[in-house]
Amino acid sequence: MQAVNQEADESLEKINGAMTTPQAIIDPMSDITKVTRFEVIDHTTGGEGRVFTKYGVSIELSYQDDGQTLKVFVRDRGDE
Known part of the structure; x- marks a missing residue:
């Protein structure tokens, strides 16, 4: 263990x-259907912290390029 x-x-x-x-x-098995707010936080060198916030949304995660790319699709809640 x-x-x-x-x-x-x-x-x-x-x-x-x-x-x-x-x-x-986020545990990959968690229920992302409960998500209603999406934020992007920039922690890179020289980053500005919170760079994007959107309320009243649903999200879909898509891993591509053998797991090297993560795409996040943000939609209006109810349009999923």
Whole structure:
């Protein structure tokens, strides 16, 4: 069990250069149908923090290019 936890911790450190806490990561199995607000936070060098916020939306995640690209489709709630 400790090896599994260590692997999970190492994976979390790789995400966003260790700037994301485990609580902030969405479990892929979670119910994204409950999402009504979408935000993009820029934590890159020189980034400006919150750069996009949209309320009253639904989202769809699409992994492409063998998992190298994540596309997020933001739609008006009810148009899904």
